[in-house]
Amino acid sequence: MSTHLLNRTIFGDPKNAGNLMSIEDAHALLNEWVPNEKLRLHMKQVAANMKAWAIEKEGADEQTALKWELAGLLHDADWEKFPDQHCLIIIEELEKRNIDPDVIRCIASHGPKVFGIDPVSKMDKMIYAIDELSGFIHAAALIRPTRYEGLEVKSVLKRLKTPSFAAQVNRDDITDAILLIDSTLEELIQFIIDHQKEIS
Numbered sequence: 001m002s003t004h005l006l007n008r009t010i011f012g013d014p015k016n017a018g019n020l021m022s023i024e025d026a027h028a029l030l031n032e033w034v035p036n037e038k039l040r041l042h043m044k045q046v047a048a049n050m051k052a053w054a055i056e057k058e059g060a061d062e063q064t065a066l067k068w069e070l071a072g073l074l075h076d077a078d079w080e081k082f083p084d085q086h087c088l089i090i091i092e093e094l095e096k097r098n099i100d101p102d103v104i105r106c107i108a109s110h111g112p113k114v115f116g117i118d119p120v121s122k123m124d125k126m127i128y129a130i131d132e133l134s135g136f137i138h139a140a141a142l143i144r145p146t147r148y149e150g151l152e153v154k155s156v157l158k159r160l161k162t163p164s165f166a167a168q169v170n171r172d173d174i175t176d177a178i179l180l181i182d183s184t185l186e187e188l189i190q191f192i193i194d195h196q197k198e199i200s
């Protein structure tokens with residue numbers, strides 16, 4: 001993906017801390033902005049992983065888990081209609097809706113090399129780590145007759161070492177992101193398999 005640096009340091013307004021939207025409203029936005037079902041599925045999978053990570057690994061309460069889920073669900077919301085302004089358009093929309101800056105900052109950090117925004121919070125770092133890997137694991141599941149059933153970490157690792165498989169997935173981003181988080185690549189692959197396999 002080409003770079004489109006966001007060139008800004010402020011995301012949202014601190015006075016909107018705690019302002020979230022309902023998950024139903026987020027799905028409505030997604031349905032309106034993203035006609036492509038496969039792309040919507042990618043965002044639902046990232047959302048499921050983010051929410052589960054917040055609850056299981058960070059001990060998040062309901063509001064905090066919703067923040068993580070919203071960031072996951074909306075991170076690529078503008079990609080289909082505004083590929084040249086990817087990330088900026090959804091950021092501006094969420095700012096217009098007075099959404100919590102943490103959610104907006106997290107979305108802005110999902111591609112540090114593309115948008116030029118370094119992940120800072122745990123939520124920022126996890127979206128960076130989960131985004132590419134989630135898509136990669138889904139691609140690895142789709143080529144198997146039994147899909148996620150029986151999909152093992154070692155076969156995902158093997159495919160990661162095969163550059164021609166899902167070539168658009170940037171392996172360097174995955175390696176880079178893992179260094180930022182409290183998990184190994186193997187653990188995160190297993191976590192993602194377990195939490196996105198039922199998402200449709």
Ligand SMILES: [Fe+2]
Pocket residue numbers: 075076079086110111
């Ligand atoms: Fe993206």
Ligand SMILES: [Fe+2]
Pocket residue numbers: 042046075076131132
């Ligand atoms: Fe994504």
